[in-house]
Amino acid sequence: MAVRQVIPPVFQLFIAICDCFTLILSKSFPVQIQIRIDNFTAMNDLTISELIKFHGEEQGDSPALIYAGNTTCYTELISMGQRAARGLSNLGVSHGDRVAFWLPNCPAYVVLYLACAQLGAIAVAVNTRFRSTEVADILSRSGATCLIIWPDFRDINFLQILEELDKTALQNLRTIICYGEEETPSELSPFPSQIEKITYSELVQSQPLLKNHSTPTSGCNIFTTSGTTKAPKFVLHTHQSITNHALAIWRNLEQIIDNGVFFHTLPFCGVFGFNHLSAALAGGKASVIQSAFDAIDAVALIDKYQVHYLSATDDMLLTLLDADLRDSAMPSLVCCGYGAFNLPAEEITKKARQKGVTLVGLYGMERSSGFVRKAIARAHPRTSILAGWKISFQAGQSSCAQVRTLEIYFPIIKVVSWSLKGQA
Structure with missing residues (x-):
């Protein structure tokens, strides 16, 4: 497998030793420090297809996706992604095209995402809670040429919502690609007549496409962000920003996940949920997927698969704690990362403490990395982790409003619709 910009092991070792001395001087280390150089530390600037191919070669028969009692191994996942890539290519999807994912969590989401990544197409995340106004705005401004939907998910008529959109x-x-899980799907509704419609099951019957049409600098994801403007802003990510970030999260969670699995109930359409999916793929681990949050079912899945780590919003976490009637809730968890979005922090932390669940506060795009280290240090020997992003501290020379600020440079590109073709 081709690996770009590989750091020679001797320099990796030197950097790791320096990092350990930093820990010693800061007195922030536990009893034992380990220096570890493995395959992942050599990976830099990979495409998503290259990253997933690595795990297909290393552990092809290992579970990749677990959904509704069915398991898909990495070899099968890669094959399905390549078949979907051929199917999308036959529909005219190519490098730089935008494909809108108005789709709940399911294996098809992962397969089609890998297919888009292989083609160099850009997956545009659309929240399934969005309705006509938001969907029309995102489809229009992104210039999406293809839309993926689950037409009757939770008895919501998504095609009817599309019919209500301004035709512009x-x-x-x-x-429109329609995914469904019913034996007699209703996805091929006559609307809209001028747009080609195909089912997901038809798409993945294509012959595999083996060539990777992406590069590390190709765009691959567009997420919408809330902000001060009246419409959501678009953020375009490249393959290298996604893979580097996924590997960074995996390194931070590796000791907690250990030989376990990732559990996904947060929607993939948001960075909170997508980060967990990409970290699972980066680590070559299995992903247990819920299509929509159900607390009782989630507790049962966490027990069944002995999940060690979970990320959730505060209200989801509170619902999980209430759903588990045992004195010690979800006993397999080492810790749970959460974001305080809707409830006072004191309320959720008190409840978790009473139920024996260790919480870790998460913040920002990283979501599930830095603060998790505290929980790792309590339970495991410390492993030096090098993030690799540029950080500068310049007194009196800053692009920010205040001088003497810490500037962190992330590989994220903010774009608007008129510049998407140029960025892709």
Whole structure:
């Protein structure tokens, strides 16, 4: 497998030793320090296809996705992604095209995401809670040529919502891909007649496409962010930003996950949920997936698969704690990362303490990395982790409003619709 910009092991060792001395001087280390150089530390600037291919070669028969009692191994996942890539290519999807994912968590989401990544197409995340106004805005501004939906998910008529859109919002749309889990799907509704419609099951019957059409600098994800403007802002990520970030999260969670699995109930359409999915793929671990949050079912899955780590919003976590009637809730968890979005922090931390669940506060795009180290240090020997991003501290020379600020440079590109083609 081709690996770009590999750091020679001797320099890795030197950097790791320096990092250990930093820990010693800061007195922030536990009893034992380990220096570890493995395959992941050599990976830099990979495409998503290269990263997933690595795990296909290393552990092809290992579980990749677990959903509704069915297991898909890494070899099968890669094959399905390549078949979907061929199917998308036959529909005219190519490098730089935007494919909108208005889709709940399911294996098809992962397969189609890998297919887009292989083609160099850009996956545009659309929240399934969005309705006509938000969807019209995102489809129009992103210029999406393909839309993926689950037409009757939770008895919501997504095609009816599309029918209510201003037709100018659909002017770039050429294809709708319909996913369903019913024996007699209703996805091929006549609307809209001018747009080609195909089922997901038909798409993955194509012959595999083996060539990777992406590069590390190709765009691959667009997420929408809340902000001060009236419409959500678009953030375009490249393959290298996604893979580097996923590997960084995996390194931080590796000792907690250990030989276990990732559990996904947060939606993949947001960075909170997507980060967990990408970290699982980066670590070559299994992902247990819920299509929608159900607390009782989630507790049962956490027990069944002995989940060691979980991320959730505060209200989801409170619901999980209430759903588990045992004195010690979800006993397999080492810790749970959460974001305080809707409830006072004191309320959720008190409840978790009473139920024996260790909480870790998460913040920002990293979501599940830095603060988790505290929980790792309590339970495991410390492993030096090098993030690799540029950080500078310049007194009196800053682009920010205040001088003497810490500036962190992330590989994230903010774009608007008119510049998407150039960025791709």
